[in-house]
Amino acid sequence: MKALLPTGDPEKLVHFQERPEPAPQPDEAVIAVEAFSVNRGEMFLLMRPKEGLLPGKDIAGRVVVAAADGSGPAVGTRVVAHPPKAGWAERATVRTSSIAELPDEVSFETAAALPLAGLTAIRLLRTAGSIVGKRILITGASGGVGHYFVELAHASGAEVTAVSGSAERGERLTALGAAEVVHDVADATGRYDIVLESVGAESAPQALAKLRKRGQFIWFGQASREPATFSFFGFFAGPESATVRHFHYADSDEPDGVDLATLVRLVHTDRLHPEIGRAEDWSLTSAILTDLRERRIRGKAVLRVGQ
Structure with missing residues (x-):
């Protein structure tokens, strides 16, 4: 499968490479990624990437392999998720405790803007x-x-x-x-x-x-x-x-999936309005990261994964 990985070049932070298909743990689902968003923190990491860095924390898509332990959503379910890494790919594994179901009325692009921010x-x-x-x-x-x-x-x-x-x-x-x-x-x-x-x-x-x-x-x-x-x-x-x-956002007693479900509910009921400054095909991710670094994007930047 295709994934975006660091180049080590500050002028072009990521490029496409072939990666092995994800191998989920029993409490993980495999998600076919439809959209992801990028964050300034990820951009800074990519400017001086450590060996083995696999970027990608904010994704939305459909479950293609359900968790073997029976937790989490079924195959075909639309979801938003917050993996610890490796989300900028065609498919990603995510623990079911970090996944929330997505109603049809909330687009993948909107949902992808939710997790980290x-x-x-x-x-x-x-x-x-x-x-x-x-x-x-x-x-x-x-x-x-x-x-x-x-x-x-x-x-x-x-x-x-x-x-x-x-x-x-x-x-x-x-x-x-x-x-x-x-x-x-x-x-x-x-x-x-x-x-x-x-x-x-x-x-x-x-x-x-x-x-x-x-x-x-x-x-x-x-x-x-x-x-x-x-x-x-x-x-x-x-x-x-x-x-x-x-304060650090990861220091929480509430699982990510619970808070993600709250965010989705607020969006669905028109009480939260994600600000998406740019939405592009993921082939433009490196250019979007540069624009993010130069503060040319207001709100969130979202990339659609090409099919």
């Missing part, structure tokens, strides 16, 4: 706790996570300020429910109950300074790839006794 957003909400009436600041809001989080947090009763690098990206965040969109974290007004930081470098201490006393600072990314420095004494200027928490 959607799981991150829904688990950020869970980590933040009760947010009704809370003021929330989120940096790096122009990507998939930011779009999902803003819409879900607004629907949950929060007042969200989103930091976005451009006016065009900010318009969409406003449409999804952001109370305010600013282009620099320094321009955010007032104090916030919760700050979600995903940029790093200078953005992190600036965002921390916006936190109220005993507020919650949740650090969920470092898109700039540059370290951040905090001053202990900076806390006395406002966020005194604040909680600083590291």
Whole structure:
């Protein structure tokens, strides 16, 4: 079968190679991939690929081999799934605990945009706790996570300020429910109950300074790839006794399949609207990764697997 694998060349990150057919474990199903989405984290890994790297975490398609242990969906079922790797291929194996069934009304392209970004957003909400009436600041809001989080947090009763690098990206965040969109974290007004930081470098201490006393600072990314420095004494200027928490989306007590099913239900009932900035044939994956690196794509990028 065909699969996309790293080249080691920063100008063309992936290329097609023949791979063996998947050999599932008893609790795994084989999915014929119809569409997948790409993430900035995967792009960074591909720029300096480790030996054996098999990219691909967000896929949608049909089950072609059901799990031998009887768990999971039957052959022919439309599904969305979150494999740990090797999803950029014609077929992929996925544990049934990381699969959710897909109604006919939700397209494969829409579903493929859900897993990593959607799981991150829904688990950020869970980590933040009760947010009704809370003021929330989120940096790096122009990507998939930011779009999902803003819409879900607004629907949950929060007042969200989103930091976005451009006016065009900010318009969409406003449409999804952001109370305010600013282009620099320094321009955010007032104090916030919760700050979600995903940029790093200078953005992190600036965002921390916006936190109220005993507020919650949740650090969920470092898109700039540059370290951040905090001053202990900076806390006395406002966020005194604040909680600083590291977040990783995979650290969850809920199986991926359960949260994926929630995301699918929200999409199906018109309460969550994935932002797909580009949808192309998978032959253009390397070009899409370059556009993602250069921030030329708003929201998610989805690739359709050619038949």
